Amino acid sequence: MTTDRGAQEVEPARRGVAWAGVAIAVGLAVFAIVLVVDALRIQANVTYGMGPEAIPIVIAIGFGVLAIGNLVNAIRGDFPEREQMDFRPVGLVLAGLAAMIAIIGLDGGFIPAMTVLFAATATAFGRRAILTDIVIGFVIGTIIYIVFSRLLTLSLPAGPIERLF
Numbered sequence: 255m256t257t258d259r260g261a262q263e264v265e266p267a268r269r270g271v272a273w274a275g276v277a278i279a280v281g282l283a284v285f286a287i288v289l290v291v292d293a294l295r296i297q298a299n300v301t302y303g304m305g306p307e308a309i310p311i312v313i314a315i316g317f318g319v320l321a322i323g324n325l326v327n328a329i330r331g332d333f334p335e336r337e338q339m340d341f342r343p344v345g346l347v348l349a350g351l352a353a354m355i356a357i358i359g360l361d362g363g364f365i366p367a368m369t370v371l372f373a374a375t376a377t378a379f380g381r382r383a384i385l386t387d388i389v390i391g392f393v394i395g396t397i398i399y400i401v402f403s404r405l406l407t408l409s410l411p412a413g414p415i416e417r418l419f
Contacts, residue, residue: 275328282321289314343378350374363413368395 293310327333350371357367372391373384381387399416402408410416 270331272328272331272333275324275333279321279325279328282317282324286314286317286321289317343380346374346378350378357413358411361411361413363416364399364410365392365395365415366413367411368398 289310293307293314296305296307296310298305298307350373353374354367354371356362357370358364369388369391372394373387376387376390377384399410400419402410403416403419
């Protein structure tokens with residue numbers, strides 16, 4: 255292959271089978287199979303159209319497609335080089351999840367739990383406006399709570415703030 259200047263481009267060396275990609279593909283395929291088996295066990299008396307098992311099967315098909323794509327890329331060796339892992343963002347998201355579970359478990363309510371989770375996740379993705387993220391998380395959590403509890407009549411964990419609604 256030549257460029258406009260006549261210089262030769264060197265194609266990257268093929269690396270062989272990426273076993274981590276094969277393992278991911280197998281995991282995705284197993285997850286898809288579990289979803290289908292579980293969806294087919296749902297007992298529902300639906301006399302019209304689709305039943306509750308339809309969406310899990312659609313999601314399982316998506317996981318199956320991802321598994322096939324991962325397997326093809328793994329066998330071709332088309333995965334990019336792995337970068338160094340930065341554990342700080344992962345730790346922040348896990349800490350946000352732990353705080354969310356603790357807040358809900360201690361009857362703090364859905365809105366404060368989602369506020370903390372949103373702020374922790376935004377920080378993990380590199381955003382540094384913590385007060386703004388707390389306000390955004392609070393607004394999003396409030397909207398979600400109102401939609402689920404009032405419009406859909408589904409119950410979410412209620413705390414002091416949610417009892418005001």
